[in-house]
Amino acid sequence: MLEIRTxxxxxxxxxxxxxxxxxxxxxxxxxxLDVSLERARAGVERVGANLARQVASGKLSEEQRAAALARIxxxxxxxxxxxxxxxxxxxxxxxxxxxxxxxxxxxxLKPEAILATNTSSISITRLASATDRPERFLGIHFMNPxxxxxxxxxxxxxxxxxxxxxxxxxxxxxxxKVTTVSEDFPAFIVNxxxxxxxxEAIYTLYEGVGSVESIDNSMRLGANHPMGxxxxxxxxxxxxxLSIMQVLHDGLADSKYRPCPLLVKYxxxxxxxxxxxxxxxxxxxxxxxxxx
Ligand code: NAD
Numbered sequence: 034m035l036e037i038r039t040x041x042x043x044x045x046x047x048x049x050x051x052x053x054x055x056x057x058x059x060x061x062x063x064x065x066l067d068v069s070l071e072r073a074r075a076g077v078e079r080v081g082a083n084l085a086r087q088v089a090s091g092k093l094s095e096e097q098r099a100a101a102l103a104r105i106x107x108x109x110x111x112x113x114x115x116x117x118x119x120x121x122x123x124x125x126x127x128x129x130x131x132x133x134x135x136x137x138x139x140x141x142l143k144p145e146a147i148l149a150t151n152t153s154s155i156s157i158t159r160l161a162s163a164t165d166r167p168e169r170f171l172g173i174h175f176m177n178p179x180x181x182x183x184x185x186x187x188x189x190x191x192x193x194x195x196x197x198x199x200x201x202x203x204x205x206x207x208x209x210k211v212t213t214v215s216e217d218f219p220a221f222i223v224n225x226x227x228x229x230x231x232x233e234a235i236y237t238l239y240e241g242v243g244s245v246e247s248i249d250n251s252m253r254l255g256a257n258h259p260m261g262x263x264x265x266x267x268x269x270x271x272x273x274x275l276s277i278m279q280v281l282h283d284g285l286a287d288s289k290y291r292p293c294p295l296l297v298k299y300x301x302x303x304x305x306x307x308x309x310x311x312x313x314x315x316x317x318x319x320x321x322x323x324x325x
Pocket of ligand 1: 043044045046047048049066067068072123124125126127130133134151152153154174175176177268269270273308
């Protein structure tokens with residue numbers, strides 16, 4: 034079995050930095066890439082800040098923080114991935130973006146390197162076909178925020194070899210995560226169930242059944258969810274929520290998955306949730322204020 038020592042992470046957004054964080058704490062060397070070296074460096078800085086927060090709350094020692102941060106290198110371009118044993122793509126949830134990334138990075142990778150995607154919804158088999166190694170390709174789907182969430186969903190494509198799957202399972206277990214296995218259907222297990230609920234919460238707002246506050250309080254206090262569905266949508270990113278609903282709608286051809294027009298409107302406004310400073314809540318002040 035291929036021994037994984039160096040892990041490339043492509044995309045230094047919310048998920049990419051979370052993945053880099055746990056992978057470095059797991060003792061692996063990490064190469065972090067984004068569209069520019071500047072963005073990759075900003076990602077490493079954010080990992081540093083998040084590790085420091087864990088030291089402040091007593092979850093990590095200062096030595097663990099410093100050692101993990103020293104293992105992460107911001108990288109400039111695909112050639113930096115030549116020594117990676119595993120590359121995890123965690124870029125924007127758009128098939129065209131992911132396909133372009135695979136075309137750029139595959140020629141640079143070692144032939145035996147495993148390539149994985151953190152996609153929330155897109156077909157693993159279809160993404161694998163955009164690579165030169167469908168047998169060494171799979172879905173390794175981390176949850177947000179990666180350092181806190183226990184689950185990793187593993188998804189095989191039609192061509193994924195058993196050795197690839199076993200290597201990924203061993204890797205996730207070494208990160209102290211619990212794995213589940215999903216077949217390769219749109220949005221897999223977690224988002225197949227979660228995202229229609231979030232979309233329904235947005236319809237509930239759109240139809241005037243309740244305000245942002247009423248909907249979130251109802252589900253927090255009435256269903257014991259740790260976050261309200263609109264708060265959770267903002268946390269995930271409304272662009273990601275919309276992309277997942279589109280994949281469900283297109284992939285399963287059932288009108289029950291149609292994305293709520295209000296979700297489309299928020300994304301068109303650039304109100305993408307917490308990462309953009311505004312979504313169903315406005316995060317620019319001291320505490321979040323509902324935007325409707
Ligand atoms: P994000 O918008 O925070 O980050 C995406 C990053 O990808 C950005 O930094 C962007 O600059 C970068 N990027 C775009 N094109 C690129 C390219 N060509 N090369 C390198 N980097 C590029 O998004 P996110 O929330 O981190 O989501 C990333 C992936 O993780 C998506 O596939 C998403 O579905 C999945 N995911 C998201 C969540 C969540 O809760 N947000 C949970 C699990 C999985």
